[in-house]
Amino acid sequence: MKSKPLRNLVLVLGDQLNADSAAFDGFDRDADGVWMAEVCHESEHVWTHKARIVMFLAAMRHFRNALEDRGLRVLYRELPATGKDSIETFSDALEQTLAELECSKLVVVDPGEWRVRQELKDAAERLGVALEFRADRHFLSTPEQFAEHAEGRKQLRMEYFYREIRRRHNVLMKDGKPVGGKWNFDHDNRKSYGKQGPDPHPPKAFPPDAVTAGVIKLVNRRFAEHPGDMDAFDWPVTPEHAAHALKDFIKNRLPRFGDYQDAMWTGEPFLNHSLLSAAMNLKLINPAQVVQAAVDAYQDGSAPLNCVEGFVRQILGWREYVRGVYWLHMPGYLERNELGADRPLPDFYWTGETEMACLRDAIGQTLTYGYAHHTQRLMVTGLHALLVGVDPREVHKWYLAVYVDAVEWVELPNTLGMSQFADGGVMASKPYAASGKYIDRMSNYCQSCRFAPAKATGDDACPFTTLYWDFLDRNRERLEENQRMKLQVKNLDRKTDEELASIREAAARLR
Numbered sequence: 001m002k003s004k005p006l007r008n009l010v011l012v013l014g015d016q017l018n019a020d021s022a023a024f025d026g027f028d029r030d031a032d033g034v035w036m037a038e039v040c041h042e043s044e045h046v047w048t049h050k051a052r053i054v055m056f057l058a059a060m061r062h063f064r065n066a067l068e069d070r071g072l073r074v075l076y077r078e079l080p081a082t083g084k085d086s087i088e089t090f091s092d093a094l095e096q097t098l099a100e101l102e103c104s105k106l107v108v109v110d111p112g113e114w115r116v117r118q119e120l121k122d123a124a125e126r127l128g129v130a131l132e133f134r135a136d137r138h139f140l141s142t143p144e145q146f147a148e149h150a151e152g153r154k155q156l157r158m159e160y161f162y163r164e165i166r167r168r169h170n171v172l173m174k175d176g177k178p179v180g181g182k183w184n185f186d187h188d189n190r191k192s193y194g195k196q197g198p199d200p201h202p203p204k205a206f207p208p209d210a211v212t213a214g215v216i217k218l219v220n221r222r223f224a225e226h227p228g229d230m231d232a233f234d235w236p237v238t239p240e241h242a243a244h245a246l247k248d249f250i251k252n253r254l255p256r257f258g259d260y261q262d263a264m265w266t267g268e269p270f271l272n273h274s275l276l277s278a279a280m281n282l283k284l285i286n287p288a289q290v291v292q293a294a295v296d297a298y299q300d301g302s303a304p305l306n307c308v309e310g311f312v313r314q315i316l317g318w319r320e321y322v323r324g325v326y327w328l329h330m331p332g333y334l335e336r337n338e339l340g341a342d343r344p345l346p347d348f349y350w351t352g353e354t355e356m357a358c359l360r361d362a363i364g365q366t367l368t369y370g371y372a373h374h375t376q377r378l379m380v381t382g383l384h385a386l387l388v389g390v391d392p393r394e395v396h397k398w399y400l401a402v403y404v405d406a407v408e409w410v411e412l413p414n415t416l417g418m419s420q421f422a423d424g425g426v427m428a429s430k431p432y433a434a435s436g437k438y439i440d441r442m443s444n445y446c447q448s449c450r451f452a453p454a455k456a457t458g459d460d461a462c463p464f465t466t467l468y469w470d471f472l473d474r475n476r477e478r479l480e481e482n483q484r485m486k487l488q489v490k491n492l493d494r495k496t497d498e499e500l501a502s503i504r505e506a507a508a509r510l511r
């Protein structure tokens, strides 16, 4: 028997956990309801890390509980502990709900993923129910503003969009000019930790409470074969946790964030990073609040400008920019493969079992925590896949699966565009191609590796260095057309024919 008809059924997806979102505008407790569903397709369409599944489900269940505590009616479908009776997709789940309950309209904030938006649209049409998409107010720019910015530009650059947003939101600005007289303090940043190594302040941990522990148990049973560990799970899964995590970062790690934002160190997964991406992506915390906390730290003298600007640039700049790229270019973006890369992803991406110390560390911590920082993602795992020539779709599926913060609007442009250059230069003006010498400069990985970062051939040749020269050689014609790659390609000419022949041979074996 159907229950009393609802006016609006507010759909809340796993990365929309914000009770102040537009979906709740005008919410009437007597007439409206909230709908949330744990569907297995979202954890299975890529081979998802257990920690990522726990992150989403634990945060969703806490959000449900918070809404119920406020007296809202929540229709919530939990995933059963076994494969039996699982609901596959959002549309299946919606269909079941609407068979039991009538509502005049479905309301949802614009989903962050093209596939999900399409799926909801199709489901609503099929089920004959009205669906209203509402604007996502979580971001500091809109896809429309990005499209306007992109209009007529031959080439997009993050820097210019970032400046626009800073001006629009008056962030680190004085009298219409950037504070400190420069937009960018990268010159002061990008240091390595040197011989003495880092002295990082460990991030605040949020040990599982009963709700999260219940989800961990479920995931260990239901997704036993999936990659990743659960022993170390202590991610923030509520807005309160996220606020504590922000405070902890601002006080303890922001003051040196800029200096060391690209540095890496064996066995030190978090260094000076914020670990706020998952909390922001699931909307447990607002990016404007995060940016303001960093600006306040500069204004009260507790963090220097190079660190604060460097951090603000990641959120106001890169985070907004990649979202703009995603919505401007989807759905075709997913199919881009400018370099024609077609190799399979090496198996060790799922185990970390490799002799290459840098990859072993970056993948090892990924499997333990569901986390690696930006330089590890771009210049270790991403770089290796680029140089090998792995099919960008395969690389995309791996990144979407293994990080707790992975959602497609941010993961895809970073992976397919920035790290694999498969979009031919939409995200980055040149491929992020480098040899083992870059990794040696920015980390201590090479010190404990059996390979020598400067060597391209021989028994102890660094695979990154061999593959780097091979990458330039294989893609020479295309890369020569790129002004910013000319010098790198020219260096190939210094190699003798014999050297090039042995590089090609060694690279063929590696690839």
Ligand SMILES: Cc1cc2nc3c(=O)[nH]c(=O)nc-3n(C[C@H](O)[C@H](O)[C@H](O)COP(=O)(O)OP(=O)(O)OC[C@H]3O[C@@H](n4cnc5c(N)ncnc54)[C@H](O)[C@@H]3O)c2cc1C
Pocket: 272, 273, 274, 275, 276, 277, 278, 280, 281, 311, 314, 315, 318, 319, 320, 322, 372, 373, 374, 375, 377, 378, 382, 399, 400, 403, 405, 406, 407, 410, 411, 412, 414, 415, 418, 419
């Ligand atoms: C191949 C690849 C895949 C990536 N996949 C994801 C992903 O799935 N989800 C995700 O949130 N980020 C992704 N990133 C961006 C970045 O690596 C992570 O945001 C960052 O490592 C998260 O850690 P943190 O919160 O400690 O970041 P911090 O180093 O403390 O940076 C602060 C914040 O800035 C934002 N940010 C920094 N760099 C970027 C960037 N390039 N694009 C967008 N936002 C950025 C994040 O919100 C981050 O929390 C990816 C980068 C690469 C190269």
Ligand code: SF4
Pocket: 356, 357, 358, 359, 435, 436, 437, 439, 440, 445, 446, 447, 449, 450, 451, 452, 453, 462, 463, 464, 465
């Ligand atoms: S020598 Fe090469 S493979 Fe080994 S850690 Fe350094 S960059 Fe990585």
